[in-house]
Amino acid sequence: MIVTESGLWPPRYDPAYRPPPGEKYWDRPRETMPAQERDAVVLGKIRALMRYAWERAPFYRTRWQRAGLEPGDIRSLADFERVPTIQKADLRADQAEYPPFGSYLCTKREEIVRIHGTSGTSGRPTAFAWSAQDLAAIREAHAHVMWSMGIRPHDVVIICSIFSLYVGSWGALAGTERLGAAAFPFGAGVSGQTLQAISWIKQMRPSAFYGTPSYALRLAETARAEGVDPASLGLRIMFFSGEPGAGIPATKRFIEATFGAICIDSGSMGEVTPWMNLAECSERTGMHLWQDFVYTELCDPKTWRRVPFGARGTPVYTQLERTTQPMIRLISGDYAEWTDAPCACGRTYPRFPSGIIGRIDDMLVIRGENVYPSAIEEVLRSFEALGTEFEIVLSRRQHMDELDVRVEVAPGVSREGLVERVRAELKRKTGLRAGLELCEAGSLARTDLKSRRVRDQR
Numbered sequence: 001m002i003v004t005e006s007g008l009w010p011p012r013y014d015p016a017y018r019p020p021p022g023e024k025y026w027d028r029p030r031e032t033m034p035a036q037e038r039d040a041v042v043l044g045k046i047r048a049l050m051r052y053a054w055e056r057a058p059f060y061r062t063r064w065q066r067a068g069l070e071p072g073d074i075r076s077l078a079d080f081e082r083v084p085t086i087q088k089a090d091l092r093a094d095q096a097e098y099p100p101f102g103s104y105l106c107t108k109r110e111e112i113v114r115i116h117g118t119s120g121t122s123g124r125p126t127a128f129a130w131s132a133q134d135l136a137a138i139r140e141a142h143a144h145v146m147w148s149m150g151i152r153p154h155d156v157v158i159i160c161s162i163f164s165l166y167v168g169s170w171g172a173l174a175g176t177e178r179l180g181a182a183a184f185p186f187g188a189g190v191s192g193q194t195l196q197a198i199s200w201i202k203q204m205r206p207s208a209f210y211g212t213p214s215y216a217l218r219l220a221e222t223a224r225a226e227g228v229d230p231a232s233l234g235l236r237i238m239f240f241s242g243e244p245g246a247g248i249p250a251t252k253r254f255i256e257a258t259f260g261a262i263c264i265d266s267g268s269m270g271e272v273t274p275w276m277n278l279a280e281c282s283e284r285t286g287m288h289l290w291q292d293f294v295y296t297e298l299c300d301p302k303t304w305r306r307v308p309f310g311a312r313g314t315p316v317y318t319q320l321e322r323t324t325q326p327m328i329r330l331i332s333g334d335y336a337e338w339t340d341a342p343c344a345c346g347r348t349y350p351r352f353p354s355g356i357i358g359r360i361d362d363m364l365v366i367r368g369e370n371v372y373p374s375a376i377e378e379v380l381r382s383f384e385a386l387g388t389e390f391e392i393v394l395s396r397r398q399h400m401d402e403l404d405v406r407v408e409v410a411p412g413v414s415r416e417g418l419v420e421r422v423r424a425e426l427k428r429k430t431g432l433r434a435g436l437e438l439c440e441a442g443s444l445a446r447t448d449l450k451s452r453r454v455r456d457q458r
Contacts, residue, residue: 009048010133010321013140018180019147024346026147030292031347035340038348042295043077045320050074050083052106053326059094059104060328081297085304085316085329091271092124101129107324117165118270128167128270129324135174137321141274141293142175148345149264150237150282151208153180158206160197160215161242162189167270168241172210175276181208188215194222201233208237213245213255213263214451217388220258221442231260237282241267241275243451244374247287247355250381265355268294272317272327278352281345286353288343294319296350297329298338301360304331309350312337314360333359335372362454364394366401371430373454376405379425385413386422389444394456404435411441 025031033041050071053060063084064070074080094102101112107129114130130138151157157176161169163185176183184206186197197219209216216238220230238261240246246255246265255263265287266279277294278287289296295318297306307313315332336352343351358372373392380390387408395402405426409415419436426434 009045009052010137010323013136015136015178018153026144031144031148031349033348035348038292039077042291042320043074043080045292046077046080046295046318047071047074049318049320049326049328052323053104053328056106057104057326059102080318080329081305083329085299085331086327087331088126088271088333091126095126096124100127101325102127104325105129106326107131112324116167116170116270116273119165125165126271128273130273131324133323134321137293138171138274139174139178141290141321142171142276143178144293145266145274145276145279145290146172146175146179146181146239148281148288148347149239149266149279150262151176151179151181155181155208155237156184156204156206157181157208157210158184158186158197158201158204160186160188160209160211160219163187164189167273168267168275169210171273171275172239175274194219195226198223198226198228198233201235202228205234207235208239209235209259209261210239210241212242212451213240213251214243214447216240216255216259218446221388230258233259235259235261237262237264239264239266239279241265244356244358245377247352248374248378248381250378252284254381267356268315268317269330269332271330272319277317278315278356280355281343281347283344285343285345286339286351287355288347288349288351289338291349293321298336304329309338309340312357333361335360335363364392364403364454366394366403366432369431371432375430376426377453379422379429380405380407382425383418383422385410385415385418387411387439387441389446389451390453391444392454394454396457402435403432404437406437406439406444408439408441408444 019026054071067084111131112129113132116128118126159169159172163169173183173185223230245251246263252263264280266276268275268278272294277290280287297316298313299305299316300307301314315334315336317327317330319327335357337354338350339353340350358374364371376392380386387410390407393404415438423434423436
């Protein structure tokens with residue numbers, strides 16, 4: 001048995017279970033379940049979760065009472081859309097009033113075994129509390145998802161991301177260990193560490209890599225500077241989070257051509273860890289929504305009601321197996337499109353076929369046109385003559401919004417006519433007239449975590 005007791009909430013998993021060699025799925029019945037059957041499972045978990053939170057979390061009980069709702073009122077997933085949404089600002093405010101974990105903490109303080117959180121760069125930092133039960137669920141979910149990517153117990157997974165408050169690194173580590181692969185938690189962020197990473201990868205020959213797309217491109221640059229072809233490093237699978245790059249077709253192709261490895265997009269939010277509740281499988285047809293770990297609704301940002309498949313909206317997340325600080329209808333602020341079209345892998349989860357398109361608050365409004373930075377990145381990555389780094393600069397001149405793009409040029413390429421070709425493609429794909437500045441390779445800032453490529457000077 002994969003789950004030790006059926007019908008128990010939260011579920012208890014058998015920590016000794018592992019699929020037999022050659023098995024395509026970590027849990028075949030769960031992953032290939034008909035959609036209606038899965039909806040019934042999800043609804044059962046939601047009802048159990050809401051009863052649990054109602055009894056233990058004043059944060060939720062007060063909100064639901066104001067909306068005239070009790071857990072027993074939720075008899076369908078359509079009913080669940082009546083439950084009030086919450087935002088990150090609500091969590092910060094509640095933790096400020098009820099420090100340190102807020103009134104949505106559902107366990108005793110002594111049950112907390114791990115603390116993570118946000119950096120606080122956009123306001124008061126938010127603390128994440130995990131119990132031992134939570135950690136077990138996180139390990140299990142990540143193992144499911146990483147198995148779908150093609151990672152197996154014989155793999156060595158190098159984790160090149162900062163080990164700190166940031167939860168992505170820790171989730172990749174937990175999933176690797178649960179799956180039975182060898183974890184190499186190399187880290188990132190220390191001066192000279194990228195150069196060391198090249199040496200260690202050559203020595204240890206890991207077959208899988210986790211980090212951000214920006215860091216993978218930096219790793220490739222460093223390798224080439226040392227006379228090492230990135231494709232010779234032997235990586236087979238590279239999976240990413242923290243940025244939309246791995247979901248941008250041109251960036252995905254660029255990474256795959258550079259390293260000779262498949263590029264897989266994953267992620268969501270630290271608040272709803274396991275963050276890999278959205279992840280591509282080895283077929284790379286868009287991010288599967290692992291609905292029975294974290295229930296994802298794609299919602300209209302005005303009504304917070306679900307939009308039909310084929311439409312775009314904002315993901316709203318509900319954790320289904322967390323005991324400490326369960327997130328129930330948390331607004332992500334991201335923007336995506338979803339589909340229920342079949343995937344070649346055979347899993348029956350819905351998908352975001354284009355990944356996370358961007359964040360609602362990252363959408364650029366320039367002279368009445370709406371564009372996401374990912375659309376500009378898609379254009380730039382389609383030119384082999386351009387380098388790996390770029391910067392988007394917004395300014396206001398003579399009462400008009402202006403868009404300027406600064407992008408590095410690959411070493412040794414001809415610049416003749418390049419500005420005109422790139423500007424024409426930007427105009428064709430985004431509808432915007434942009435200024436373009438070609439920069440020397442290596443002249444723009446790099447980062448070991450999330451790149452911030454937009455500078456708004458308006």
